[in-house]
Amino acid sequence: MINRLEEWVMAALLAFMTLLTFAQVVMRYVFNTGWVWSLEATTYSFAALVLVGMSYGVRTHTHIAIDLFVKRFPPRLRRLIALAVVVVCLVYAVLMLYGSSELVARLMTLGNAARDISAPKWLLTMTMPIGFVLLAFRFLQAGWQLLRHPDSAGAVGQSHLPNVAMNKEDSEGQS
């Protein structure tokens, strides 16, 4: 359920950003007007898309990593390294979570509203701590998988891009 939800949120945000920017161009050239809030709405949606998508990328193994050297190592060492990688990723997620929560807290004390949208800035920036909580959760999940299934080395990342047309048989129900 949650898995589907992530996909729908991402698809909707991308469609919204694209249509809004397109509409803005049409408005400017055809009707000679525009919405002031449009650019800000687009960039905050963009941020939300990336921040929600980060953890989704962990689950679907779309983040790029260099696995070339590790592949040559003996299996036991590989497993150890894979665990170290997960720990490193967790440290990253937690530090970023801490930094972004601090940022949101600061924006709350300042109490500024966004420039063109009538919403407080801290609310719009909340997507960042939420995104990093989800990311930390997915890394924990990957670590757990690794501990339980000794033969699944390299739980995070892959060495090449997910391909545009070849991913048709989707990557559902991993995790």
Add this chain to the structure above:
Amino acid sequence: MTALFLLVSLFTMLFIGVPVAVSLGLASVLTMLFFGDQTLVSSTQKFFHTMQVYPLLAVPFFILAGTFMTTGGVARRMVAFANALVGHFRGGLAMAALLASAFFAAVSGSAPATVVAVGSVMIVGMVSSGYTRNFAAGVICNAGTLGILIPPSLVMVVYGAITESSIGKLFIAGILPGIILTVVMMITVTVIARRQEMPRQERASFRTVVKTFREALWGLMLVLIILGGIYAGIFTPTEAAAVSAVYAFFIAVFVYRDISMNDVPHVLIEAAKITVMLMFIIANAFMFAFLLTTEQIPQMASEFIVGMGLPVWGFLLVLNVLLLLSGNFMEPTSVVLILTPIVFPIAMEMGIDPTHLGVLMIINMQIGLVTPPVGLNLFVTASVAELSLEETIKASFPWLAVLLAVLMLITYVPWISLVVPNLLLN
């Protein structure tokens, strides 16, 4: 000390297989905490701010446009048109594959996408007309690299955003080198075809040429929208990208009808996935660049290099080697994101034009795409051509000579990269 810690931690993490995005982010954050005078909050702010950098909005839009184009039958119609134009020469289908790749590169900003789009139509066709599978794979694999040279180009968007130079200018600068590379590859095919007696096809009638042109026109129009729009000052590159995405949706669903309305959410999800993967790296790279700037690391590197008294041609040579080596281990966007913040200030100090530097980096990245161990185009070609990775590497290897020759030409004749933008934009 700061620089040493930053680089050692970054490369250690990359080496043990930490995702590129996380390596960049964590190395920057740790360095900042241990040595820097900025706070964690300002780093995370930089991360968030990346998604508010206006030129980078072009990234999701171009990816979306490309996904609609790859899924739809745009490439098939471009192949038909290219074939009608050059199919009657000896080695005609191979030349058509090159030309079709150049056409598709002009609507798509990604190299692997170009390989998939053209390769999935063309390789079967070439094999059934008597070419070897290996030859077909070699041509497609290398021609696909045009995707990041001929505008629009995602790598150019990223380079422009991180150096704060004009993306429109870079796009226009990529045109002539793109044409030169296409022509040089076509000449190579002609030479090989003569020697190996490759098949030719019947000359297409003028009516066929016109008919296939009209069918391909819907796709080719996109080039006009992007370049014409930017050149005439109607659109910013970001707006051009959004217009292309809507246009690509429109022709794929309503004109060519290759995909139905029900498939649209799937295309959106696919594009969103790639967007996130790239933007996650980019946002972390912006934290990395922020740290470099606040710690003044590029200035130190620049003083060191300039102090060595290296001539410009020597610097360019060293730069090429550095880029080629990095391109062997990482995909293009990551290389550009990691190296540009360090190399750009040095190059500026040496009086190298930022647009020329951009084009030069792109061609190095193209070579990285077709060289092992990490060449994206090799992986994609192997799966499209149903060859093993080793065979694909062997098939693609001879073309390296062509790419390297063009790289030398572009490196030492800046005029090629600069003449068109200077002519059109001043």
